[in-house]
Amino acid sequence: MSPVSTLKTFEDIDCTFPKTLQEALELMADEKTRGVPLAGGTDLMVQWESGALPMPERVINVKSIPELREISEADNEVVIGGSVTHMELRQSSAVRRAVPSLAEAAATIGGFQIQIMGTLAGSVANASPAGDLAPSLLITDGTVTLAGVRGEREVKLTEFWKGYREIDRQPDELIVRFRLPRLPEGHYESWRKLGARKAQAISKVMGSSRGRMKDGVVSCFKVALGSIAPTAVRLYDVEQWIVGQPIHDETLKEAEQRVADAVKPIGDIRSTAEYRKWVSGRLVRLFLEELAARSG
Amino acid sequence: MSTKAKASKRIPRVGQGVARLDADEKVRGLAEYADDLQVPDAWYGYIVRSPVSHGRLRALTLDPDYDWSRIVVVTPDDIPGENIVDMMGRDMPFIAHDEIQYRGEPIALVAAPTRKQAREAAAHVRADIEELPPLLTLGEMIDRYKRDPSELHELCAQTIRKGDAERALEEAELVVEGEYRAGHQEQLYIEPQGMVAVPEKDGSVFIHGSMQCPYFINPELCVTLDLPPEKIRVKQSAVGGAFGGKEEFPTLLAGYCALLALKAKRPVKIIYDRHQDILYSTKRHPVWSRYRTGLDKDGTIRALCVEYVLDGGAYTTLSPVVMYRGILHAAMGYRCDHVWVDGYVFRTNTFPSGAFRGFGAPQAVWGLESHVDDLAKACGMTPHEFRLRNALREGDVTPTGGVLRHSVGSPAVLTQTVERSGFVEKLSRCSHGRVSDGKWYGIGMSFFAHGAGFTGDGEARFKAKVALDLEPGEDGWPVVLVRASSTEMGQGTFTILPQVAADGLCIDLNRVRNPYPDTKYVPNSGPTVASRTAMVVGSTVYGAAQKMKKQLEEYVTREFTGGQAVQLVDGQFLTADEKVAMTFEEAATHHFQHRGPLRVYDQFRLPDYLQWDQKNFVGDAYPSYSWGCNVAEVEVDPRTLEVNVLKVTGVYDIGKVLNPVLAKGQLEGGLVQALGYAVMEKIEIKDGLFDASRMQTYVIPTTLDIPEFDLDFVEFPYEFAVPGAKGVGEIPMNGLGPAIANAVEQATGVRMRELPITPETLFAAMTRGASGPLLRTGTA
Ligand SMILES: Cc1cc2nc3c(=O)[nH]c(=O)nc-3n(C[C@H](O)[C@H](O)[C@H](O)COP(=O)(O)OP(=O)(O)OC[C@H]3O[C@@H](n4cnc5c(N)ncnc54)[C@H](O)[C@@H]3O)c2cc1C
Numbered sequence A: 001m002s003p004v005s006t007l008k009t010f011e012d013i014d015c016t017f018p019k020t021l022q023e024a025l026e027l028m029a030d031e032k033t034r035g036v037p038l039a040g041g042t043d044l045m046v047q048w049e050s051g052a053l054p055m056p057e058r059v060i061n062v063k064s065i066p067e068l069r070e071i072s073e074a075d076n077e078v079v080i081g082g083s084v085t086h087m088e089l090r091q092s093s094a095v096r097r098a099v100p101s102l103a104e105a106a107a108t109i110g111g112f113q114i115q116i117m118g119t120l121a122g123s124v125a126n127a128s129p130a131g132d133l134a135p136s137l138l139i140t141d142g143t144v145t146l147a148g149v150r151g152e153r154e155v156k157l158t159e160f161w162k163g164y165r166e167i168d169r170q171p172d173e174l175i176v177r178f179r180l181p182r183l184p185e186g187h188y189e190s191w192r193k194l195g196a197r198k199a200q201a202i203s204k205v206m207g208s209s210r211g212r213m214k215d216g217v218v219s220c221f222k223v224a225l226g227s228i229a230p231t232a233v234r235l236y237d238v239e240q241w242i243v244g245q246p247i248h249d250e251t252l253k254e255a256e257q258r259v260a261d262a263v264k265p266i267g268d269i270r271s272t273a274e275y276r277k278w279v280s281g282r283l284v285r286l287f288l289e290e291l292a293a294r295s296g
Numbered sequence B: 001m002s003t004k005a006k007a008s009k010r011i012p013r014v015g016q017g018v019a020r021l022d023a024d025e026k027v028r029g030l031a032e033y034a035d036d037l038q039v040p041d042a043w044y045g046y047i048v049r050s051p052v053s054h055g056r057l058r059a060l061t062l063d064p065d066y067d068w069s070r071i072v073v074v075t076p077d078d079i080p081g082e083n084i085v086d087m088m089g090r091d092m093p094f095i096a097h098d099e100i101q102y103r104g105e106p107i108a109l110v111a112a113p114t115r116k117q118a119r120e121a122a123a124h125v126r127a128d129i130e131e132l133p134p135l136l137t138l139g140e141m142i143d144r145y146k147r148d149p150s151e152l153h154e155l156c157a158q159t160i161r162k163g164d165a166e167r168a169l170e171e172a173e174l175v176v177e178g179e180y181r182a183g184h185q186e187q188l189y190i191e192p193q194g195m196v197a198v199p200e201k202d203g204s205v206f207i208h209g210s211m212q213c214p215y216f217i218n219p220e221l222c223v224t225l226d227l228p229p230e231k232i233r234v235k236q237s238a239v240g241g242a243f244g245g246k247e248e249f250p251t252l253l254a255g256y257c258a259l260l261a262l263k264a265k266r267p268v269k270i271i272y273d274r275h276q277d278i279l280y281s282t283k284r285h286p287v288w289s290r291y292r293t294g295l296d297k298d299g300t301i302r303a304l305c306v307e308y309v310l311d312g313g314a315y316t317t318l319s320p321v322v323m324y325r326g327i328l329h330a331a332m333g334y335r336c337d338h339v340w341v342d343g344y345v346f347r348t349n350t351f352p353s354g355a356f357r358g359f360g361a362p363q364a365v366w367g368l369e370s371h372v373d374d375l376a377k378a379c380g381m382t383p384h385e386f387r388l389r390n391a392l393r394e395g396d397v398t399p400t401g402g403v404l405r406h407s408v409g410s411p412a413v414l415t416q417t418v419e420r421s422g423f424v425e426k427l428s429r430c431s432h433g434r435v436s437d438g439k440w441y442g443i444g445m446s447f448f449a450h451g452a453g454f455t456g457d458g459e460a461r462f463k464a465k466v467a468l469d470l471e472p473g474e475d476g477w478p479v480v481l482v483r484a485s486s487t488e489m490g491q492g493t494f495t496i497l498p499q500v501a502a503d504g505l506c507i508d509l510n511r512v513r514n515p516y517p518d519t520k521y522v523p524n525s526g527p528t529v530a531s532r533t534a535m536v537v538g539s540t541v542y543g544a545a546q547k548m549k550k551q552l553e554e555y556v557t558r559e560f561t562g563g564q565a566v567q568l569v570d571g572q573f574l575t576a577d578e579k580v581a582m583t584f585e586e587a588a589t590h591h592f593q594h595r596g597p598l599r600v601y602d603q604f605r606l607p608d609y610l611q612w613d614q615k616n617f618v619g620d621a622y623p624s625y626s627w628g629c630n631v632a633e634v635e636v637d638p639r640t641l642e643v644n645v646l647k648v649t650g651v652y653d654i655g656k657v658l659n660p661v662l663a664k665g666q667l668e669g670g671l672v673q674a675l676g677y678a679v680m681e682k683i684e685i686k687d688g689l690f691d692a693s694r695m696q697t698y699v700i701p702t703t704l705d706i707p708e709f710d711l712d713f714v715e716f717p718y719e720f721a722v723p724g725a726k727g728v729g730e731i732p733m734n735g736l737g738p739a740i741a742n743a744v745e746q747a748t749g750v751r752m753r754e755l756p757i758t759p760e761t762l763f764a765a766m767t768r769g770a771s772g773p774l775l776r777t778g779t780a
Helices: A021-029 A044-050 A086-091 A093-098 A100-106 A112-117 A120-126 A134-138 A236-242 A249-262 A273-295 B023-027 B115-122 B138-147 B165-171 B214-225 B249-264 B274-279 B319-330 B361-378 B383-390 B412-421 B423-427 B458-462 B493-505 B533-559 B584-595 B660-679 B736-748 B759-767
Strands: A014-016 A036-038 A058-061 A071-073 A077-081 A143-148 A151-156 A161-163 A174-181 A188-194 A205-214 A217-226 B043-049 B055-062 B072-074 B106-112 B125-131 B154-162 B174-182 B194-199 B205-209 B232-236 B268-271 B287-295 B301-313 B338-347 B440-451 B465-472 B478-483 B566-569 B572-575 B580-583 B598-603 B625-636 B643-653 B708-713
Touching (some): A021 A174, A086 A120, A100 A205, A120 A174, B043 B249, B072 B249, B106 B249, B138 B287, B154 B319, B165 B287, B214 B232, B319 B440, B412 B440, B412 B643, B478 B584
Parallel strands (some): B643 B708
Antiparallel strands (some): A143 A174, B055 B125, B625 B643
């Protein structure tokens, strides 16, 4: 049924364009001037149009706030502003060095138009289980920084997604940046996305891993999958189990089985619960195979 | 006046890949699609829809607290004529008034000055409905069919009987059985449905919009609006794709607009957005078919028994003809003396199924060509050996007893496709689901025909008419206008018909135009469907062009050469001694000045030997057939069960190829649509509505999903329809699904019996029972 009381059009929305972060935070601080943060609009516009979200009175455009658009490298981490776009993520050499799977994931989002408009904070705040960037963020054990007029707050990414489309953000806060520990020497990342077609696909299952092999055994392994639970998830039990194991047919089989047993996906319009469960194990197996092959 | 003709011989336009004549207006954004039409004072229409799938409408009330002063509401009481959509079955009301048969069925119409107000007003119409239990899916329908068909509401049925199939089945050495299914498919044209109705001062109505078949709308509106035919004028706007989706459906939209416009006394426009379009427009009929085939061990087909069952949705609309084409293709292509086909369409409480490229044939070929691979296997033959042994050839008899007299591209398409694709050698490399290091490889084929033109004696009875007008063009120079109701929807009508006209007249192509059809000016050349335009309308245009040529030659002979006969060659009138009497332009201009413009008509004719018994389905089911063969090569990733279609080889006989560039475009586009049907496009019924109702969820192939194509033509022109085309629009949709399923079997060892084939369905098939390879074994 068509929603009756939301018959607004985009033109009815009041949109402000703050020039600095400070200005934006001040607007957000006061309930009377506060608006829905709007970055690329690639989620919001779709949700408003379909009626999934009511059209708001006001939006605050955060996409062009200069402080939110930077990418910088520090010793052990890369720092990415919230309004950095998917196109910038896939093209940035700093991101490609520090978190290669994030750049790879960004390159699979939508088409060029979406990649140019859509942003990292937008994807994270939208908190869809099918958001392609979440697994790569999770495996870094990095943080997200939120800001309000009162100051900043840093939250571990592994604790930021609270549930289906739910994040740890106060109404007056904006996501300003992400601090992601860089890929250490000798470690490798993998990324894989399964969609219904080769481009422009929303993930059925996707995931990333970061790991290392030393002296013939796995010395470190972090793996996260998306689209199989209300939020993207780290598979801590499997990670712990594989550390110290060599990679061969037996351990691969067991890893695959452990993953399939651990995840409890649902069936929806994109895939079935059974396939998701099985293929989750297959993806992690594939990541381990890749890790072994690269570690030579 | 008496210069010697240039020695150059005019190059015929037919057969050349001339650039589309509508390319310029489309590339430059000048073409006016329905939503581009500037209609002053137009209001917007919106449809109030039933919230239930099945029920009885007790009462309809308007919210008393809502301001209705600037809103027009149409209920059945406002319909001047009959509240019946004048399609087959005559079972669908324009606006439901008693029993409701599907969720989304119109229960009232509203119009308002803006789209927003119209939508808002629609939400204030209250319906009191007594709910009844609905039947919603193909799955439930087939369960009932198997249990007891009398539990179903039959919309239509038809049989084909040749020989004694039951006995032949008993006597055969082997019997092979198989069931096949496929769901709905959405056309997903770029431009959604859109229409405008303008009430004129003289009481007539002008309909302008996105459509394939202007002359479908006129007779229907006569019934609904109770107006004489001359009071209804229908014009096509530029159309951004149709694929059958704008065959019968625009008639409904035209009716909604017209009813609102007559009551509002002003133009009314309805433009669907994508979501509405997917939810509330026709889709391809879902199909279930069951084959029982009797074989001898040497590969002879003794008996073919087919049940072909379609889900028609809520009302009959075009289902009988879709099913007819389906059953006529369900056993077509192979020699067999005993054929028994039962076709049914049953009702479900869903949006009525409708026309979609192929029109029942892709659903039929999907079952047949999957089954044929099983037949080959049963008698230990390879897929191509079996097909070559049994394929119909010139002089052979079809399942309805028609003789293939002329223009038979079989087995040429088959042998050439097998050779081009390297099928024999590649078949030996297939993986059969054996666990190996890399991907599973498979190759599969399909062989099929597509009946040209209307089914049965449709064309003979219909007698398509076209006209050519010779009149001064915008630049003052004479132009020839093709006057047919055949529409351009992206496929190339407005290019091929002028090509044919130019050749028939023997003048330059740049003197010929094809304006948008407008029933005020064009005779009825029929709907633009059934791959009939190139063959039927093309040859009629050719006939008209030859008539016009003759008339102009006579005119010049009479007026200028003192009785010395002339011939129009390459735009010039030549005397017997090759002297140029005058040019086409000079003669035409003289004609305008002294006699006015010139109009000639022609009408389509077929050879007398064609016979058809519509009741028993005996005789020549089609005047002729196009033929095709596909070979698909696939790779299945054992890690994820993703199916990647690597390459498609195809050879087609579509008769004379009028424009090879456009014809290849039809093949490639059609194959991409068939690829979607085969491995991606999934849309199901949830709570009575289509679930994948946005482009976000209805997944069609992108450019990256398109396999390598190796496509070619082999020409067997149809000599009774000069220049000899047989039709290319639909045949590319027919065979790719089964070719891919056959390739998937060669790759994985698993026979897939339902489209689309997705990783999910493959996974289910491979873990069900013991038929598939054990997936949990490693791949390293
Ligand atoms: C055609 C199409 C294809 C797509 N394909 C993919 C795909 O393949 N994979 C995929 O993962 N996604 C895909 N998406 C989804 C989308 O592109 C991403 O989720 C995108 O990253 C959202 O970013 P945005 O800047 O457009 O967010 P917006 O729509 O502007 O906002 C999204 C949410 O984030 C909030 N927000 C934005 N910035 C901030 C901030 N600084 N602080 C606090 N809250 C903020 C907004 O308030 C809103 O709740 C697709 C979308 C479309 C339309």
